[in-house]
Amino acid sequence: xxxxxxxxxxxxxxxxxxxxxxxxxxxxxxxxxxxxxxxxxxxxxxxxxxxxxxxxxxxxxxxxxxxxxxxxxxxxxxxxxxxxxxxxxxxxxxxxxxxxxxxxxxxxxxxxxxxxxxxxxxxxxxxxxxxxxxxxxxxxxxxxxxxxxxxxxxxxxxxxxxxxxxxxxxxxxxxxxxxxxxxxxxxxxxxxxxxxxxxxxxxxxxxxxxxxxxxxxxxxxxxxxxxxxxxxxxxxxxxxxxxxxxxxxxxxxxxxxxxxxxxxxxxxxxxxxxxxxxxxxxxxxxxxxxxxxxxxxxxxxxxxxxxxxxxxxxxxxxxxxxxxxxxxxxxx
Numbered sequence: 654x655x656x657x658x659x660x661x662x663x664x665x666x667x668x669x670x671x672x673x674x675x676x677x678x679x680x681x682x683x684x685x686x687x688x689x690x691x692x693x694x695x696x697x698x699x700x701x702x703x704x705x706x707x708x709x710x711x712x713x714x715x716x717x718x719x720x721x722x723x724x725x726x727x728x729x730x731x732x733x734x735x736x737x738x739x740x741x742x743x744x745x746x747x748x749x750x751x752x753x754x755x756x757x758x759x760x761x762x763x764x765x766x767x768x769x770x771x772x773x774x775x776x777x778x779x780x781x782x783x784x785x786x787x788x789x790x791x792x793x794x795x796x797x798x799x800x801x802x803x804x805x806x807x808x809x810x811x812x813x814x815x816x817x818x819x820x821x822x823x824x825x826x827x828x829x830x831x832x833x834x835x836x837x838x839x840x841x842x843x844x845x846x847x848x849x850x851x852x853x854x855x856x857x858x859x860x861x862x863x864x865x866x867x868x869x870x871x872x873x874x875x876x877x878x879x880x881x882x883x884x885x886x887x888x889x890x891x892x893x894x895x896x897x898x899x900x901x902x903x904x905x906x907x908x909x910x911x912x913x914x915x916x917x918x919x920x921x922x923x924x925x926x927x928x929x930x931x932x933x934x935x936x937x938x939x940x941x942x943x944x945x946x947x948x949x950x951x952x953x954x955x956x957x958x959x960x961x962x963x964x965x966x967x968x969x970x971x972x973x974x975x976x977x978x979x980x981x982x983x984x985x
Contacts, residue, residue, distance in 0.1 A: 655682035658689035661788050666761065669788050673763050676780040687780060690787040695910070697729070697786040698897050701811030703797040703836075708817035709843040713880040714796050718754055720883075720890055721792055727759045729785030729793040731778060761785060779810055779917055809916040812909065813838045813896045815889075818857065820849035837873050838896050841889060845877035871899055930961050 656675065660668035675683035700717075702710050711732070718728050754760040763781055778795065785793045795811055816837035840861070842854045857875045866872045874892050878885035900909055934940035946952040 677777045694786040699811045701814040704817030726791040729790035730762045731795045820847040820853045840875040
């Protein structure tokens with residue numbers, strides 16, 4: 654049975670869980686419900702946590718959640734896990750490390766499989782975040798899968814992005830400079846009780862200092878934490894609050910909301926247009942012929958893609974390429 658928007662807005666956890674599952678499985682009725690819920694989003698603060706595998710992201714999420722709950726804030730956690738090669742689902746490493754929150758009604762944890770989606774997120778991440786927002790979570794934490802320097806999609810979704818590094822990276826910081834490190838609103842040197850932590854923090858501070866920031870622009874601080882013990886986490890949350898205050902300024906909030914709207918619309922358009930194009934080609938029995946021609950090198954995929962976008966083909970739909978008189982289909 655389809656989940657109603659009313660159930661989610663009333664705080665029905667089981668209904669919200671079913672809706673998230675259906676959204677991840679791309680059930681049409683779930684998207685209809687999300688349309689109704691969308692006007693109730695925009696209230697939650699969204700915190701993104703990213704960094705290389707082994708940086709301690711899950712442990713930090715666990716610790717941040719504990720502190721936020723002490724402050725009386727409800728928390729949603731979207732943990733992006735690698736896809737299981739056997740079941741196609743999420744490998745639930747993150748949820749296992751957050752066991753102590755599973756019985757807390759103020760915490761909702763959703764694990765998502767990447768399912769081959771690049772950039773550190775899952776294709777349904779934005780939808781899941783919107784559901785948690787609509788159901789009344791004060792803070793939504795997104796923990797990315799940890800794929801390395803290309804893991805930059807998080808910046809499109811979160812208000813505040815934490816980039817975790819660990820001591821011992823050395824020259825790797827410079828190698829990452831053009832990628833993942835540039836998305837940080839706050840840098841976090843986690844496991845700062847390890848040897849070399851001071852050097853790593855200094856290198857990050859030097860890198861930040863080399864950038865030019867305009868007046869009124871946010872300059873990322875560099876924080877040190879030991880998530881395993883909780884050391885430095887209250888100070889980190891204080892910086893997160895400062896950034897949320899910065900984002901909440903009228904001129905900054907409007908810019909963020911417009912960029913978020915742009916990302917959401919483009920992501921939805923890309924998926925729907927691709928699905929429609931593939932469906933049209935398959936329904937008209939054209940797709941297999943095009944794939945064969947590309948494989949045989951008699952046609953190139955670039956020209957075919959342009960023809961699909963322009964609704965034009967060099968042969969009658971439903972007929973094999975090269976047979977019969979070639980025609981060009983006009984725009985639908």
